[in-house]
Amino acid sequence: MDSRDKIDRREFIRAAAVLAAGGGAWMAARPDAEGMVWQIDPAKCIQCGRCATNCVLNPSAVKCVHTYEICGYCDLCSGYLQPGAKARDTGAENELCPVGALKRKFIEEPFYEYTVDEERCFGCAKCVKGCGQFGNGSLHLQIKRDLCVNCNECSIARNCPSDAIRRVPARRGYLFKQWVSGEESEG
Amino acid sequence: MDAIPKHLIPAWLWAVLAVAAMVLALALALTERRREPGPALLYDVSPYEAVDPAKVLFREAKRISLNLDAPTALCVRGDGTILVAGQDAVLVLDSSGGEKGRIAVEGAPDCLAEGPDGRLYLGMRTRIAVHDPHGTHLQSWQDLGPRAWITSIVADEQHVFAADAGNKVICRFDISGNLLNRIGERDPERDIPGLVVPSPYIDVLLDPGGGLWVVNPGRLGFEHYRADGSLASSWYRPGIELDGFSGCCNPIHAVFRSDASLVTVEKGINRVKVYSPDTTLLGVVATPEMIGTLAEAAASFQEEALVRDVAVDSEDRVLVLHGPRRELLIFEERAPKN
Numbered sequence: 001m002d003s004r005d006k007i008d009r010r011e012f013i014r015a016a017a018v019l020a021a022g023g024g025a026w027m028a029a030r031p032d033a034e035g036m037v038w039q040i041d042p043a044k045c046i047q048c049g050r051c052a053t054n055c056v057l058n059p060s061a062v063k064c065v066h067t068y069e070i071c072g073y074c075d076l077c078s079g080y081l082q083p084g085a086k087a088r089d090t091g092a093e094n095e096l097c098p099v100g101a102l103k104r105k106f107i108e109e110p111f112y113e114y115t116v117d118e119e120r121c122f123g124c125a126k127c128v129k130g131c132g133q134f135g136n137g138s139l140h141l142q143i144k145r146d147l148c149v150n151c152n153e154c155s156i157a158r159n160c161p162s163d164a165i166r167r168v169p170a171r172r173g174y175l176f177k178q179w180v181s182g183e184e185s186e187g
Numbered sequence: 188m189d190a191i192p193k194h195l196i197p198a199w200l201w202a203v204l205a206v207a208a209m210v211l212a213l214a215l216a217l218t219e220r221r222r223e224p225g226p227a228l229l230y231d232v233s234p235y236e237a238v239d240p241a242k243v244l245f246r247e248a249k250r251i252s253l254n255l256d257a258p259t260a261l262c263v264r265g266d267g268t269i270l271v272a273g274q275d276a277v278l279v280l281d282s283s284g285g286e287k288g289r290i291a292v293e294g295a296p297d298c299l300a301e302g303p304d305g306r307l308y309l310g311m312r313t314r315i316a317v318h319d320p321h322g323t324h325l326q327s328w329q330d331l332g333p334r335a336w337i338t339s340i341v342a343d344e345q346h347v348f349a350a351d352a353g354n355k356v357i358c359r360f361d362i363s364g365n366l367l368n369r370i371g372e373r374d375p376e377r378d379i380p381g382l383v384v385p386s387p388y389i390d391v392l393l394d395p396g397g398g399l400w401v402v403n404p405g406r407l408g409f410e411h412y413r414a415d416g417s418l419a420s421s422w423y424r425p426g427i428e429l430d431g432f433s434g435c436c437n438p439i440h441a442v443f444r445s446d447a448s449l450v451t452v453e454k455g456i457n458r459v460k461v462y463s464p465d466t467t468l469l470g471v472v473a474t475p476e477m478i479g480t481l482a483e484a485a486a487s488f489q490e491e492a493l494v495r496d497v498a499v500d501s502e503d504r505v506l507v508l509h510g511p512r513r514e515l516l517i518f519e520e521r522a523p524k525n
Contacts, residue, residue: 047230053228074385110406126230132485
């Protein structure tokens, strides 16, 4: 072979770099290109509590969220009250949440509305477990998009005992529960 | 500046450094441990699931495996035959559990009952389907609307009572299917507090004297109504302790025995108990250990209640329909009644 036909090493690396850059630009620009983010599948979550302690953020990017259409607005809310609570009131000794992040407001006899104070919630899932085991499961955990730093390898996902954390498209970054089907809705 | 001559760092030192770096990287990767959640972060009701054996008044006499998909409802007929409803069929069993036949139905009835004349009433979500004593479909009554969810039916000589969890009301029909009135709706002028139904469980039952009782699950107790819808009496027992009804909405099923003692089924803490007619807890029929603990239910992702229905046969044995196991558990009292 004629030596003039040979591609020298420098030319080869230059061509490869151009190809790689071009391919990357095309991948990023194509219409279906989409970022993926981590999210908790409520149907798989077993409320082990590790979301609170395994996130790289402190407090965790995992928070309790509430699907109101599933909630029974119960007075004796098992997500709000300690299992053996002496009274059904807002006394700290009766509250289940260790940081008082679940708030209760009287609506009409005998119904109460429950809201989550995200500033306080750190995703321990204690209320989620109480709600799911006795009630309708309207409280559940989600990774908050505005807090999550979207690690390449999610520390919580790696330690989740039920593989409840998976990648979802960023434009549908939540897996909220919904009424009737009991399945999550993407939104 | 001149480069550092390679011979200043001997080859063996390079090798040692490389091995040390690898060991360090492996150690960091393999020993990464984050804190386990402490006891303050764990939800544990297992102390409340433990039952003093002295409180258990019944023993499991028989366990019948059901050849039926997704069992949903149960009733014992006047002749002792046991009916178990499930997906697309109602299984007909003799009193010892042997299969005598099956009635084909479309879908899965949420509840079923036998009338005094032997007719069968099946709750098909929003309407009642009526079958003759042999299982032939006769007619379907009026649809109760898109929100309706019929979860329990009882019938006496003149009336059929259907518990509609979706509309939070008991519908009273005559035996031709005409809707006569609604019972349990909130009415402060008549001192009726209203049925509170956070989840699709509400039961209606007749006591041995023919009195109509309704479970008010959100208030964790029972209400006794007259046929005209007026409230005769009520009793509520909220509490996670053994003598109470736990969680937001319990009991989910109930049935009277011939001596007017009341058998109740709870979800969450899966326990079957029996109360005397004066509402005192007599004891336990089946413990969470027998039915399934909360931890077991969570591990198997069971969101529905484990016990799908309860009934009492002519010998006052308690029949418990276990959904996930597809079994009928029969409990009989340990000691003869005085």
